Amino acid sequence: MRYFQLDLLLKGRKESIIVKAENREEALHLAKLKKGGVIIRVQETTPPLEERLKDIQNKILSYFKQKKVKPDSLIASVRQLAVMTNAGIPIYDALKEIANSTVDKTLQEILHQIAEDINSGLSLSESVENFRYQLGSLTVTMIKLGEQTGNMPEALFTLANILEEIRENILKFKKAIRYPLITLTAMAIAFVVLIMFVVPKFKAIFERFHAELPLPTRILLWLEHAFSTYGIQILVGLIIIVFVIIYLYRNNESIKYNIDKYLLKVYLIKDIIYYATLSRFTLVFTELVAAGIPVAEALDSAVAMVDNSFIKEKLETVKVYVERGVSLTDSFKETELFENMIIQMIGAGESSGQLDAMMRKVSDYYRMKFNYILDNMSSYLEPILLTIIAALVLLLALGIFLPMWDMAKAVKGH
16 A cells, blocks of 8 residues: 545645555545545655554564464374375365364464365465465475476475474474583573672672772673663563564565575574575475476476575576576576586486486485584584683683782782
């Protein structure tokens, strides 16, 4: 909807009103119904402040109301749907049956709605598209694949296998970072306790001698003052900042792109995102090509499920090059995302007419690299963990003992 400011001449007086309408003609019609009079001028304008605030409020509320479906429930339902469609049961009946048996309330509502959409004439992919956030881009892509190939059961079985693999990788990742997170949390709590309860006792001693305090001590005293005076405000502020960043990341394409690009430069995170993304992209692309889908369409569907905006932009250029007649090998090379060995493998598959088989090997390679990172997560995180712990211990030790040594020297000097 757009906003229009209309200047009216009403009973000899000039008056301005703002109307919300689809276009200029509708705005004129609404203004005549509301006010009458003679319309002097019409121009499009920005929404009033109240409307903008209301829009932001509605977006925030809808963001909190949105719930993703639990992975276990989604995998079980997809497998059940695959079995039932393979047995020849109509999708509408299968969806109704699965919806009644699932314990996930969000998924239950979604399946009922999809069943009603199908009953009213929509295709399964058209209906599922409305629940992309809750079900994930991969689910939408694979269901489209099932409709394009005419083999929905196979597409659903493949989807269930991929979702299971993703779930296992997430569980591996959580298990790998559990120990470092517990260690860091315990260290942070201990650090805050020392700042809040131990540092104030030394503060009173330091103030008696009126000596110039070293930098580590001044940092500790500043932290103690900040935590004791503004502790709640700092905590609330951090929570608000986190929620604002998450909200902007999901609703502002420019901010999402810049964050995604930056994450690909961060130690360890860049490798996790890179290998996870390319593993899924090559897997979906392979399944589409193997099913006989044209390369350009397969690229479209595979790229659609890529979450990282920076990588997605790079992969979108592949389709552009392919449509211009450039070979798939050269198109992938232009993205600068793939190492030389992978380009050679894709080239061999393209020239021999076995692209799907070679792409499957490429997908296996990225999956292997991703699993290797997850399996060795602890060894990657150990240097960071030790550095943080050492820095905190050093700050506490120097902050407390340096002034004590200075005071001891001063006492001996007297």
